[in-house]
Ligand SMILES: [Zn+2]
């Protein structure tokens with residue numbers, strides 16, 4: 001084993017050349033090491049806990065950096081073949097010699113990643129998850145079973161923003177209290193009386209995750225379980241052998257979409273503050289302070305297959321192996337099954353009618 005410190009490399013990108021045989025090193029999922037694909041030599045590195053702070057202050061970014069429209073690409077010189085390429089990924093594979101390229105510095109004006117959720121699912125495990133998933137698609141097209149989309153599974157880190165903020169919200173609304181009232185005819189009836197309520201609620205919202213990139217799939221499900229405590233401090237070694245997409249949703253837009261998620265939680269707090277049996281919210285005015293953000297990287301295995309002239313993206317969590325995606329539906333199979341179920345129901349009804357007549 002060899003120890004390795006990326007910061008000492010003067011090349012502008014991580015050295016991924018095997019110290020023993022000069023072949024390429026790649027990050028080994030679930031470890032703190034890179035392994036040579038040719039001779040198996042392992043290069044370990046120190047894994048650090050994710051920073052405990054909340055990241056970069058949004059206000060200072062907005063006044064200093066928001067106007068700096070940085071180049072979205074970075075120049076990388078391949079250490080394998082010497083090719084100089086403009087990349088808009090943070091890590092990729094050299095298109096000429098397949099060397100692993102990992103940029104050590106971001107494009108100017110771009111926010112650098114703060115934390116990473118390292119891959120835990122190996123390529124073999126991802127292929128297995130994909131195969132199991134496709135085999136369970138009941139209404140799937142039979143030809144799918146022969147599609148080798150798993151051969152084209154690409155391990156990619158996707159950018160996400162983790163946004164934190166403190167809020168103070170002034171609200172106006174109505175508290176509804178139920179009363180039981182007796183009508184003149186003696187019938188009891190529940191009636192809601194409404195009383196105006198106003199006040200303020202404050203809250204601290206840490207680590208609201210929002211996507212940093214537009215992708216084909218709705219990734220809400222994929223980020224549902226993200227917890228900051230699972231992340232580790234960013235190191236470029238985690239990216240070796242994987243591609244890493246740059247964000248195209250900037251901090252300003254990320255903070256806006258985080259706020260729309262936070263607003264839903266504020267409404268819950270306002271409802272509790274209004275109290276009673278029912279609540280009506282007429283107005284909420286929220287002031288945000290201490291807004292901060294950090295860029296984090298989330299691992300996914302992605303594949304896309306083309307069927308019936310359409311692209312079908314599939315995503316496998318690089319952390320849990322859960323598969324997300326849609327498959328083409330075999331309409332004939334669906335029709336036959338639905339018709340059969342309908343026949344069973346109709347048959348049952350007819351039988352019941354006969355038995356009870
Ligand atoms: Zn080697």
Ligand SMILES: [Zn+2]
Pocket residue numbers: 078079080081082083094095096097098099
């Ligand atoms: Zn190259």
